[in-house]
Amino acid sequence: xxxxxxxxxxxxxxxxxxxxxxxxxxxxxxxxxxxxxxxxxxxxxxxxxxxxxxxxxxxxxxxxxxxxxxxxxxxxxxxxxxxxx
Numbered sequence: 359x360x361x362x363x364x365x366x367x368x369x370x371x372x373x374x375x376x377x378x379x380x381x382x383x384x385x386x387x388x389x390x391x392x393x394x395x396x397x398x399x400x401x402x403x404x405x406x407x408x409x410x411x412x413x414x415x416x417x418x419x420x421x422x423x424x425x426x427x428x429x430x431x432x433x434x435x436x437x438x439x440x441x442x443x
Contacts, residue, residue, distance in 0.1 A: 361387065362428040364407050366396040371419040379417050386410070394422075402428060 368376075373391040380389040380396075385404030390397045398410060407426045414421060 360402055360428070362400055362402045362407070362426065364398045364400070364410055364424060364426045366398070366411075366414060366421060367394050367423040368396060368414065368419040368421055369394055371396075371414075371417070376414065376417055376419060379413065380410070383410070383413060 371391075371394075373393075376396065377389050377391045380386050380398060383405065385402075386398060386400045388397075388399040396414075400407075400410065407424075411421060411424065
């Protein structure tokens with residue numbers, strides 16, 4: 359299994375609710391939420407990081423910044439503010 363990780367910095371999130379939503383999603387193997395930072399481990403063959411970001415935004419969280427790192431040492435980084443849909 360390939361494993362990737364995404365780190366999110368968010369605001370306006372219910373920590374327990376977002377953790378439960380993410381852990382129920384297919385392909386997400388682990389999720390830790392602490393204050394405004396969420397660290398998510400996932401299988402990129404089962405779920406794409408764009409889908410994870412969309413799930414977080416649809417849960418009412420405002421994404422301030424995120425960083426994606428995969429096993430192949432590719433790094434995708436973005437810094438932005440995204441308001442809930």
